[in-house]
Amino acid sequence: MAAPMPDMTGEGTTLQKLVAEVLRRINDADRDGASRLVDQWAAVHGYGDAIAEILEPVLRTVGDRWEREAISLAQGFVAGKVAEDILNKALAAAPKGVFGEVKGPVVIGNIEDDYHSLGRGMVGTFLRAAGWAVIDMGNDVSPAEFVDRAVETGARVIGVSAMMFVTARGIRGVRDELDRRGLSGRIMLAVGGAVFKVRPELVAEVGGDGTAGSAMDAPVLFKSLWERSLDAGGEQ
Ligand code: B12
Structure with missing residues (x-):
């Protein structure tokens, strides 16, 4: 069953909490759940900001954990797939590239x-x-x-x-x-x-x-x- 969506718009909700929740879902190998969280945030702020504010800190943490051998290859693979999901959606939303001309x-x-x-x-x-x-x-x-x-x-x-x-x-x-x-x-x-x-x-x-x-x-x-x-x- 898909993980329930936490309310990420409520008072006191911070980007750090969102990043932590995305990481938790990646650890649980919940690719769809992690991608959905980012999508929900991107619907308000755009995919360019979602990449900078969520995906990059998530991947830096995954990279650090990988180097310390604190995550499995499967978890690293899920993180890579979540990144691919988000980046492909960002590309579809801005075919000329999220950050400028081709x-x-x-x-x-x-x-x-x-x-x-x-x-x-x-x-x-x-x-x-x-x-x-x-x-x-x-x-x-x-x-x-x-x-x-x-x-x-x-x-x-x-x-x-x-x-x-x-x-x-x-x-x-x-x-x-x-x-x-x-x-x-x-x-x-x-x-x-x-x-x-x-x-x-x-x-x-x-x-x-x-x-x-x-x-x-x-x-x-x-x-x-x-x-x-x-x-x-x-x-x-
Ligand atoms: C997954 C894996 C495999 C998978 C590959 C699946 C796939 N489709 O990619 C499979 C099972 C096929 C495999 C096979 C083999 N593997 Co292998 N494999 C790994 C493992 C566990 C992870 C590699 C990985 O995907 N990392 C995750 C990715 C995201 O990280 P990354 O590649 O570093 O890429 C990042 C950066 O480096 C950078 N980057 C990557 N490329 C580029 C290019 C440019 C231009 C730039 C700027 C940046 C950049 O950006 C990436 C994303 O952030 C490593 C162990 C390890 N700890 O690294 C061993 C490892 C690399 N494998 C190893 C070996 C020996 C083999 C085999 C010979 C095993 C065997 N006996 O058959 C075969 C050889 C296959 C071959 N000829 O290529 C050894 C290599 C030893 C060495 N240093 O020489 C390692 C280190 C394992 C070990 N400790 O012994 N392997």
């Missing part, structure tokens, strides 16, 4: 032999909600495929995800391919995934131009890399 395109994917799609999926969702046109190439993408697609579409940023040490090292191939075709600087390389959080030195080792520790921080990274590409000049 930007990009950018290319994302998991490097060759890497099938950890959850994190990459969240990065794509957050980028789309921030107004980026995202070409998601999926799992197991070779360096040449990444660069070919960026060239075909005029993308100035390639975002490569890897969860394992052994696969992350394969990202070096994307840098080598960009160098070989004289595209480094014009096409920027964003890298990410849990392995980069535990071994930050890997970013430089694989030739990454930048990284972000969470999907929420990806739009800021992609914007700065896009601007660096424009500063470097040249047609793409």
Whole structure:
């Protein structure tokens, strides 16, 4: 049976209580109940504010708990799905992007032999909600495929995800391919995934131009890399 809806409009109700209730439902694996709470609040305040005021604190808490191994993968998965639900509704409500005009395109994917799609999926969702046109190439993408697609579409940023040490090292191939075709600087390389959080030195080792520790921080990274590409000049 669905959890009853608490009255979130009454006196004394704070955003913190709402955030806590959304977290409680995520812990109970109640995806629909958590999404409904956010929807109810967004109906009054809009999805842009719902993302900033509710979703972001919820996901930061989930991220902290995940790093402390205080939640299960299933609970993390539900949190990711709630984020996807909210961001997709935000996108439907504001097709040009919640935060402005459509930007990009950018290319994302998991490097060759890497099938950890959850994190990459969240990065794509957050980028789309921030107004980026995202070409998601999926799992197991070779360096040449990444660069070919960026060239075909005029993308100035390639975002490569890897969860394992052994696969992350394969990202070096994307840098080598960009160098070989004289595209480094014009096409920027964003890298990410849990392995980069535990071994930050890997970013430089694989030739990454930048990284972000969470999907929420990806739009800021992609914007700065896009601007660096424009500063470097040249047609793409
Ligand atoms: C779920 C999971 C799986 C699932 C993946 C399901 C899916 N569809 O994604 C399955 C079961 C398929 C799987 C398989 C394997 N896995 Co696994 N897996 C995990 C686990 C438990 C969680 C990963 C996850 O989804 N995290 C949640 C997401 C949301 O977080 P995230 O990926 O970090 O992404 C966030 C940020 O990093 C960032 N981000 C991510 N990508 C990008 C990209 C850019 C450009 C930017 C800017 C940011 C960014 O934004 C995201 C959202 O905030 C981890 C353990 C762990 N604690 O991390 C092991 C783990 C990654 N797996 C591991 C291993 C070894 C394997 C297998 C080899 C197991 C086996 N023996 O078969 C296979 C390999 C499959 C393959 N070739 O890819 C090891 C890797 C060891 C290492 N460091 O080298 C880990 C660390 C487990 C362990 N402790 O041993 N796995």
